[in-house]
Amino acid sequence: MSQALAPKPYPEFVLALGDCAVLVRRSMRHLTRNIDQIFQTVLLPIVLLLLFRYLFGGAVQTGGPSYVNYVIAGVLVLSVTFSASATAVGVTNDLQEGIVERFRTMPMFSSAMLVGHVVSAVLRNGVSTALVIGVGWLVGFRPSAGPGEWLAALGILLLFTTAISWLATLLGILARSVEGANGLAMIVVFLPYASSALVPSETMPSVLRAFVEHQPVTPVVDAVRGLLVGTPHGDSAWSALAWWVPALVLTAALTIRHFRRRTNA
């Protein structure tokens, strides 16, 4: 019998990492060729920032910092959740277009496709974050954070982004159509609106306020804001970790499980 071409003689875990790298590169290429994704990554966060800065900036009393300093953390979080829909749709697309089926006939690490989507979503959000901070500076954002605080704020954002990206991937697997994926992702997109992202919770009616103060996005916003512009943030950083570290573990585990189940049907 003729022989297949020989694979690289490396240990399996090295090859599995290589598979992940190949699929991260694939998703990054998608980013540059998909006008929706370019829009969502580059334009949308900037539009949101400018919209809130100039539309609400004069009207909202934050009780502390200027509105642009207040809202920047909110816009950073919003752009993360907005990108969840692109991630979910990308995953659903892959599952529908038969390429996952091909991957499954190959001797590769099957969950590499999930890692590809999650890592590229995180990289995409890195671009959005840098843009929001840069444009924010131009329109009056003046952080007071030292290097340690910057690092902590970006670390919390990274944790949040990674967990949201796994969640979006999970939604993409659960959805049966691209429209469905978009719909499910709207739940995630909506969460920051009912948080302290855009306005302080003090003026909200009691029921809404109770929700806002106890939902998982609020501590992320409060912590990032506190770290960047020095608003009081109490133990919100710890609270953010307490929410999002378990959320990350859980969403990743559930995603891999559902992916295996769905693709072995």
Place this chain on the structure above:
Amino acid sequence: MTAHHAIEARGLRKSYGAVTVLDSVDLRVEHGTMLGLLGPNGAGKTTCVRILSTLLAADGGTATVGGVDVRGAPRAVRACIGVTGQDTAVDELLTGEENLVMMGQLFRLPRTTARRRASELLERFDLVQAAGRPVRTYSGGMRRRLDLAVSLINSPPVLFLDEPTTGLDPTSRTAMWETIRRLMRGGTTVLLTTQYLEEADQLADRVAVLNDGRVVAEGTAGELKRSVGSERAELTFTPADFARAEEVLGGEDLGQHCLSLPVESPACVRDLLNRAAATDLRIEHFALREPTLDDVFRTLTTADGGGTGARAGANARVDTAVRTAATMGDHA
């Protein structure tokens, strides 16, 4: 035992709830040959391919590919197979070349090998011009060619082709056949599924007919054709004469005023024409034809009645194509 066959399946069973898709299927494909798995829609062809290519676990039975058990060592099987399914499974946003290199890397080939192999395949499948364009700009035929090229990226000794020409126009189909033939000359073992009888006839060394989850016949195309009997004459009459012709000559009504009659010897032909002339029947068109796989198919799949007769009818267009080719001129 299994070392003699590149693909071997014994007693494969698969059901979904109360629906039995495969009911004890046995298949054997020798090294370097092609088995054509022929059957109507829903016969279980794709299920067979999915089990043999490790995508699906059978409920019962055993299967080996390249001597390796598909259940016991799926990764070893995956390393030596290529699969082209009914849907093209390539990345629409990447270019043809990027797709090939990416799949090569996912087969864990060294990057230089993946690149070299990609350019060889682009050349071989006539995709050099389109190599740098995103796949979403490709035509149907180009997509299929790329899909096949992708499944060959690691030079697999065993290839599964699940209805590789479904949906292609006749020119692209012929081109695809030529490509597959060239592949066979390289010693690749192929399991091809198709609902086009002509395709199995053209390409496959042996043919297995799958119906309602069972292999109902297996052999070379010639053996199968001989099993259904002799050559047949096909006579087309004027609409006015047709009813009378049917009464006088008998035979099977093929539609469009055409009758099909068995002819065991040249004398039968003379006798037939004499009888037509004696009753003053006007023959508009006369053709002799060998039994086709369609006849085999029709005989086998209508034997148990049910809905299969209607399915065989769906293959009538193939029958027509074969019949037109076998005009009297070819026999003269």
